[in-house]
Amino acid sequence: MNKPIEFSIFVLYLAACIGIALYFLKKASKGESAFWGAERSIGSFVSGVALFATLISTGSFLGFLGIAYRLGWSLTTMAFGTGVSLGFILNMMLSGGAMRRYSELRGKFAMSGFFADRYNVPTAVAATLVVLLLYPFYAVAELIGAGLALQYLFGIPFTVAVLITGVVLGFYVLLGGMLSVTWNDFMQGFLKFGVMVGLGILALYAFGGVGPMLNKARMANPFFLTLHPKVSPWTYIGLSLGAGSFVLSSPHLVMRLFTVKDAATARKSLSLTAFLIFVFHVLGYLGVAGAALIIAPKLVKIDQVLFVTMDALFPAVLKGLAVAGIMAAAMSTTSGMLLAIGAEFSSNIYKRFFRPNANQHQSLRVGKIAILVVVVVATLAGMVQTLSIGVIVALTLEGIASSFMAPLVVGLWWRRANGVGGFLGVAGGFVSFLVVHFLFKVPLFAEALFSIPISFLGIIIGSLLTAPPKPETIEFLEAIHGQKQIARQAPAQAVEA
């Protein structure tokens, strides 16, 4: 082992992840509310940092940083960073509080449960199938990212590195559920924010301040700050729309809002997350990608931008923390998605089609088995290393945004939306995304500019041409907006809902 200090810190980080899971083992085994919903005990600060950690995957930590290096800081900052910040703020304004109330009123922990109650069962099943289809690919991408990082930094064989990541990840998700995942994310959020923003500020300082550093960076890449001539304007707009819509409606992020104390806490945490995301992309990317252009102007593997910058600027202890940060990037997003997969499968497939009278423990066990299966399959697929991280992350992000954003927002704010419209919104958005991506030549990241409007049109046209929703659906909608009191349903009763 040629980097003992870095490796020791990395091992300490893994031990902390497992320690947190063991600490919450007893609490998480109490039932569905504890495992999927963290007993609705999370405060706004912890939730805000955890939401930040959930979003920042290796895609953001390595992939988009590489894109900033190659295609310019403007693309990643103005399109992705600002788009994601706006997404969290719109989530706060349009859906966060209402979805938090929904979860408590109906005792449910999966976003597709909302689609079942607001629209109909086919809409919910379609949403679950989209999650089951897309999220495992995202998990594979994250495991590949973690494997590449460990291989580059410690010389560990790639397959062993992926295996270590998969085992630790599966362990802490299955043992501690949402409590473990949230508190792990809280720790990982600090690591990620500290590494990227700290390294960015250090880089600006090391190269003589903002002006001198950017002048040197622009000598290596004249388009580092400007719009890149080879990138279509539609790519900037499409990425911004897709990223913002993903954040507004992705089930693994919406599910996090079910864990907080109340609707007001959900809103505060979303505002904090937007702030962290904004600083991370504006300041962190500027310093780290700019420094990489000075340190290694001819870098071919652009996913290694963070590695070369930290290798040059960080002392050994901070490098160890940075490695932990990269692992955190892979683990936090994947853990959130694994929980979403488990909750969606147990509530919308197992309970609905196989065992409608399942009790909490049976349903929880099936959810955990689903998580285990996905962890094993993703780890094995990750070890083969045949897929590109950037392509998978971008596809998942846009596919989720195309399928869920319009049905969620319209379902919450338009009384007239009905089951037919909801189904057309989910299915139309997803299918049109696939069609545009695979059959048409559109600019990079611009698929969402077509598929999201099609999803909106599907809901509006489908709803207006068919019968309106029942009065009890309207009452339910008023209740989740805090307008009307209705009886709450305990998790066990939610099976009949």
Next chain:
Amino acid sequence: MTDFYPAEERQHMESRQKSYMSGKNPGFYFAAILIGLWVLCWIVFMGFFRKDVWAGVPAVTWSMIAFGIVAIIISIIAIPVFKKFEKQ
């Protein structure tokens, strides 16, 4: 568009709608302001001032950074506004 609701129920539902799914809801009007500003920034700066550069950075990037700061400030302002609205 077919009118599926009986007149009496329709009137009742419309009166309820005004209170929570309209411009009176802070979530609705803050979101409308933010989306409007976001679209406006893209149209104006990407459409008409794409080649303008200030201090080496494109005008559209500056506009998005400024928009991000404004959006975060609005989200902080909205927290007590939501609280007041929900107390009513």
